[in-house]
Amino acid sequence: MFLKSINLRGFKSFGTRNSLVFEKGVCIIVGPNGSGKSNIVDAISWVLGEQSPKSLRSSTMGDVIFKSKKEELAIAEVSLVFDNSDKSLPVEFADVRFTRRVYLRGGSEYYINSSPARLSDIQDLISQSGIGKGLYTIINQGQINNVIMYKDIERKQVIDEIIGISKHKIRRDKSRSRLANVAEDIDRLNDLIKEIKRTMDPLEIEAKKSRELSEIVSELKEEELSLFITNINNLNLQWDNENKKTEENIREIKEIQEKLNELNDSRIMFEDEHSMQKSVLEDFEEKINNFKHYFNKLDSIRLLISNRQTSVETISNMIDFSIKNISDKKEIHTDGEIKRGKEELISCLEKLSDEIDKYSILFDDIHKRLGIFVKPDYLEDASERFSELRNMFEKIRKMILKELNLKKSGKKLIQKNKPDIGDEDISQKTLKLDSVKKEVNKLIEEISSLSDMLERFSAKSEIFNEKINSELEKKKKDYNKKSAFYNNFDEKISMLNSRKNFLENDSYRADLKKEQIKEKVKDLTIKIFDDYNLSLDFILKNYKESENPEASEKRLRYLKGRLQGYKNINPNAHLEYEKIKERFDFLNNQKDDLAESKNELENIINDLNIEIKKFFNEKFQDINENFKYYFKILFPAGEGELIIRDNENYEEDEFGIDIKADTGSNKSVSLQLLSGGEKALVSIAFLFSIFATNSSPFYIFDEIEAALDDANLDRFLTLVKTFSENRQIIIISHQKKTMEIADIIYGFSMQSNGVTKIVSERLKALNV
Numbered sequence: 001m002f003l004k005s006i007n008l009r010g011f012k013s014f015g016t017r018n019s020l021v022f023e024k025g026v027c028i029i030v031g032p033n034g035s036g037k038s039n040i041v042d043a044i045s046w047v048l049g050e051q052s053p054k055s056l057r058s059s060t061m062g063d064v065i066f067k068s069k070k071e072e073l074a075i076a077e078v079s080l081v082f083d084n085s086d087k088s089l090p091v092e093f094a095d096v097r098f099t100r101r102v103y104l105r106g107g108s109e110y111y112i113n114s115s116p117a118r119l120s121d122i123q124d125l126i127s128q129s130g131i132g133k134g135l136y137t138i139i140n141q142g143q144i145n146n147v148i149m150y151k152d153i154e155r156k157q158v159i160d161e162i163i164g165i166s167k168h169k170i171r172r173d174k175s176r177s178r179l180a181n182v183a184e185d186i187d188r189l190n191d192l193i194k195e196i197k198r199t200m201d202p203l204e205i206e207a208k209k210s211r212e213l214s215e216i217v218s219e220l221k222e223e224e225l226s227l228f229i230t231n232i233n234n235l236n237l238q239w240d241n242e243n244k245k246t247e248e249n250i251r252e253i254k255e256i257q258e259k260l261n262e263l264n265d266s267r268i269m270f271e272d273e274h275s276m277q278k279s280v281l282e283d284f285e286e287k288i289n290n291f292k293h294y295f296n297k298l299d300s301i302r303l304l305i306s307n308r309q310t311s312v313e314t315i316s317n318m319i320d321f322s323i324k325n326i327s328d329k330k331e332i333h334t335d336g337e338i339k340r341g342k343e344e345l346i347s348c349l350e351k352l353s354d355e356i357d358k359y360s361i362l363f364d365d366i367h368k369r370l371g372i373f374v375k376p377d378y379l380e381d382a383s384e385r386f387s388e389l390r391n392m393f394e395k396i397r398k399m400i401l402k403e404l405n406l407k408k409s410g411k412k413l414i415q416k417n418k419p420d421i422g423d424e425d426i427s428q429k430t431l432k433l434d435s436v437k438k439e440v441n442k443l444i445e446e447i448s449s450l451s452d453m454l455e456r457f458s459a460k461s462e463i464f465n466e467k468i469n470s471e472l473e474k475k476k477k478d479y480n481k482k483s484a485f486y487n488n489f490d491e492k493i494s495m496l497n498s499r500k501n502f503l504e505n506d507s508y509r510a511d512l513k514k515e516q517i518k519e520k521v522k523d524l525t526i527k528i529f530d531d532y533n534l535s536l537d538f539i540l541k542n543y544k545e546s547e548n549p550e551a552s553e554k555r556l557r558y559l560k561g562r563l564q565g566y567k568n569i570n571p572n573a574h575l576e577y578e579k580i581k582e583r584f585d586f587l588n589n590q591k592d593d594l595a596e597s598k599n600e601l602e603n604i605i606n607d608l609n610i611e612i613k614k615f616f617n618e619k620f621q622d623i624n625e626n627f628k629y630y631f632k633i634l635f636p637a638g639e640g641e642l643i644i645r646d647n648e649n650y651e652e653d654e655f656g657i658d659i660k661a662d663t664g665s666n667k668s669v670s671l672q673l674l675s676g677g678e679k680a681l682v683s684i685a686f687l688f689s690i691f692a693t694n695s696s697p698f699y700i701f702d703e704i705e706a707a708l709d710d711a712n713l714d715r716f717l718t719l720v721k722t723f724s725e726n727r728q729i730i731i732i733s734h735q736k737k738t739m740e741i742a743d744i745i746y747g748f749s750m751q752s753n754g755v756t757k758i759v760s761e762r763l764k765a766l767n768v
Contacts, residue, residue, distance in 0.1 A: 001082055001083060001084055001085075001088035001089065001697040002022070002024050002082070002083050002697050002698055002728040003044075003081075003698045003728060003730075004022060004081040004082055004083045004095065005019055005020060005021045005022060005080075005081045006022075006040065006043060006078065006079070006080060007019045007077075007078070007079040007081070008020075008043055008077075008078050009075075009077045009078075010065055010066045010073040010075050010076040010077060011039065011043050011064055011076045011078050012039040012042065012043070012076075013035075013036035013039055013066065013750065013754065013755060013756040014036065014039065014755070015066040015068065015071065015073065015753070015755040016755060018756070020040070020746060020760070022698075022728065022730065022744070023744065024727070024728050025729070025744070026720065026721075026724050026729045026730075026741055026742050026743050026744075027728075027729070027730045027731070027742065027743065027744045027745075028731050028733060028738060028739050028741075028744070028745045028746070029730065029732045029747075029748065030732075030733060030739060030746070030747055030748070031747055031749055032749065032750070034750055035748040035750045035756060036750060037702075037732045037748050038057070038140075038732065039756065040730075041140065041700055041702050041732065042056045042057065042064070044080065044138065044700065045138060046078060046100060047078050047079070047080050047100045048080075048098075048122070048123075049119050049122065049123055061102060062102070062104060062106075064076050064102060065102065067754075068754035068755070069754070070753065071753070072104075073104070074103060074104040074105070075101060075102070075104065076101065076102050077099065077100070077101045077102075078099070078100055079097050079098065079099040080099075081095055081097045082095065082097075082098075082697065083095060084096045088697070089126070091125070093113055096112070096113060096125075097111070097114070098111075098112060098122055098126075099111040099112075112125070137699055137700065138699075138700045138702070139699075139704055140702035140704065144680050144684065144704040145676070145679060145680060145683070145707070147683035147687060148674070148679040148680075148683045148686070149679075151656065152645045152657055153654070153655070153656040155656065155657040155658075155659070155686070156655060156656050156657045158687075158690070159619075159623065159690055160616070162687075162690045162691070162694055163615075163616075163619045163623075163690065163693055163694045164694060165612055165615060168608055168611065168612050168615070169608075169612065171608060172605055172608040172609070172612070175601050175604050175605050175608065176605060178601055179601040179602065179605065182594050182597050182598045182601060183598065186591060186595065186598065189587050189594065192587055193584065193587050193591065196583060197584065199580060200577065200581060200584055203576060203577045203580060204577055206569070206570060206573040207573045207574040207576070208574075209566065209569050209573070210569055210570055210572065210573030210574035211574040212566070213566045213569050214574055216562055216563060216566070217563075219559060220556065220559040220560065220563070221532060222543070223546070223552050223556045224531075224556060225534075225539055225543045226543060226545055226546040226552060227546050227553065227556065228524060228528050229540065229544070229545040229546070230545040230546045230549050231520075232521060232525075235520055235521050235524075238513070239514060239518075242510040242511075242514050242517070243510075243514070245506070245507075246510045249503040249504075249506055249507045249510070252499075252503055253500055253507075256496050256499055256500045256503070257500070259496055260493060260496050260497070260500070263496070264493070284472060288469075305362070305447060309444060309447045309448060309451065311351075312440065312444055312447065313444055315351050315355065315440075316352075316440045316444065318344070319348045319352070319436070319437055319440070352396070352440065353397060388446060389443070389446055389447070392442060392443045395439060396436060396439045396443060399435065399436050619693055620642070620644070622692075622693045623689045623690055623692075623693050624642045626688070626689035626690075626692045626693060627642050627685055627686060628640060628641060630688050630689055630692075630723075631661070631682070631685045633685075633715060633718055633719050634681040634715045634716065635661075635662075635663050635664055636715075637663075637664030638661070638662045638663040638664040639662045640659065640660065640682070640685060641660040642657055642658070642659060642660070642686075642689075643657070643658045643660055644656075644658075659682065659686060661674070663678055676707045677707050677708050677709060678712075680704065680707050680708060680712075681708070681712055681715070684704065684716065685719075688719060688723055691723070692723065697728060698727075698729070698730060699727065700729075700730045700731075700732070701730070702732045703732055703733060705717075705731075705733060705735055705738060706734065706735075708735075710737070713737055714737065717738060717741050720741060721741055743762070744761070744762050746759070746760050746761075747760075747761070
């Protein structure tokens with residue numbers, strides 16, 4: 001790996017874009033003072049991460065941007081291109097470009113192969129390559145004069161820095177710092193653990209009771225929630241049963257209503273038929289009652305007829321008696337007696353006429369009433385008899401009125417305006433009365449015959465009465481059957497209505513019970529939510545119902561009784577104890593971890609000390625041999641040696657390096673007594689001996705040979721030529737002899753516009 005090129009734009013005196021191409025070997029940069037030679041050194045330091053403007057010979061970082069009287073750029077940019085064909089840098093690129101930019105407005109940017117990067121990325125990448133800040137790959141005249149004057153311990157630090165021990169020491173210092181922090185943390189943890197222990201011990205006792213309380217509460221919760229689920233399930237089952245009952249009741253009520261509608265329709269149809277049959281029966285009963293009424297009067301009628309018959313017979317006898325008296329006494333009696341006899345006769349005839357009228361009315365009434373009940377054959381016989389009687393009545397009436405020359409006035413018979421009946425007419429009149437008498441006797445016989453007929457009719461009527469009574473009973477039975485059937489409608493309707501009312505009341509009770517169930521579920525749910533702040537879904541999902549509710553109830557009462565003994569216990573004590581115990585254990589674990597870390601750090605420090613010591617001893621031997629070799633080149637007659645200066649802290653790698661230098665006077669003198677040139681040569685021998693042990697891709701020497709005379713310069717150039725084999729060395733110099741060893745020379749000059757001009761010259765091809 002070596003520096004392949006430097007590209008500059010706007011950096012200090014490089015106002016235009018410039019490039020310097022390098023190869024392995026010696027490159028000399030020459031030019032007058034102020035031509036910008038040292039700006040190359042500043043540019044390389046700047047890209048590699050120099051942050052101090054003072055180290056760049058500037059007051060501010062903005063001073064690195066090119067400025068002249070006529071022109072001022074806004075940006076400064078420098079790129080270093082390294083050949084990485086040997087993969088010294090851990091990237092896949094054959095060429096690696098590091099670029100840094102700074103802007104006049106402020107701010108800077110870094111790039112690795114045109115990709116934005118951080119300064120730390122560049123420093124990490126080059127840290128293993130032997131280049132970078134503090135590795136003395138860039139040395140100027142001031143530094144070379146100061147190295148010889150370093151203290152012993154400072155020389156040791158230079159060696160550590162260049163050979164790479166510093167990074168191990170940095171690791172060791174970090175480990176020591178961490179070890180101190182760990183020890184401090186352990187002390188602090190011990191204090192915390194003691195403090196927590198004082199709080200934790202009494203809390204442990206209370207936590208035990210709190211844990212018991214928690215177990216009781218947990219079991220109580222388990223039992224109560226299990227019973228809650230059981231009760232909810234039972235209530236849900238009751239709800240389902242009541243719903244089922246209500247549905248069945250509604251279905252049955254619907255069926256009953258359909259039956260009621262059918263029964264009512266049938267009842268209405270049957271009611272008309274029943275009413276009609278009832279009316280017929282009532283009419284029949286009325287007729288029968290009328291028949292019985294008049295049949296019961298039949299005896300009275302027969303008695304009346306018998307009385308009338310007797311009355312007629314009496315009147316007939318009276319007529320006979322009157323006629324006889326008249327006939328028998330017409331010779332002996334006076335006219336007055338005869339007159340009285342006539343009057344008696346007329347009176348008898350009047351009575352007979354009245355009886356005839358009564359008979360006529362009576363027979364008409366009997367005929368009319370019997371016609372309602374009597375069969376046609378009986379009715380025709382009675383009608384004929386009554387007709388004959390009426391004819392006989394009429395005949396007798398006419399005979400009486402005509403033959404006796406009578407007329408009816410009101411209810412009495414009076415003789416018409418004719419002379420009284422003479423004696424001569426009596427016989428004739430008597431004969432006529434006899435005719436009347438005969439007719440009357442016939443009438444009596446006919447009445448007697450009619451009475452006999454009525455007697456027979458009465459006997460037949462008894463049979464008829466039995467028949468109509470039997471018929472009535474039959475009709476009544478039929479009616480009663482119909483009535484029973486009709487009443488059966490009412491009974492069925494009543495029973496169905498009663499069942500319907502029961503079902504409706506049962507449905508109402510079911511709805512009422514459902515409301516009660518709903519209230520119970522609501523109360524149970526609210527209580528559980530208030531007590532445990534758990535939703536019903538969570539409870540049903542995470543808890544099971546009680547297998548033995550009675551035992552759970554008993555257990556619940558027992559647990560609630562036990563809770564009374566834990567009233568003053570902090571229910572969260574066990575949680576607090578667990579929390580503080582967890583912290584106590586955590587701190588103890590932390591303490592153990594820190595103790596383990598402490599042991600590990602102590603082991604690491606010990607290992608680093610051993611490794612540093614071993615590594616330094618190995619490298620120091622090489623460095624010392626190289627120093628002796630290079631010192632001999634620079635001081636052929638002299639001898640030089642590096643000596644370890646022991647002290648009390650040798651075990652900690654805190655010791656110094658002393659330089660024993662004999663420049664040829666056969667005695668060692670103090671370094672302070674050496675001349676300036678001798679001091680520079682001793683410093684060069686010291687640095688080159690270290691460089692040879694841990695080489696860098698390139699070295700830049702800025703006028704480090706300025707103080708040397710020609711003889712010493714020759715020795716220095718011999719050393720450089722020897723050292724430059726397979727190394728890249730860039731020397732900024734004013735010495736002509738130095739230019740003679742150059743493989744490539746760059747000449748710098750300052751132009752009038754303040755811009756550095758570069759002229760390159762390859763003096764020889766490699767080994768040509």
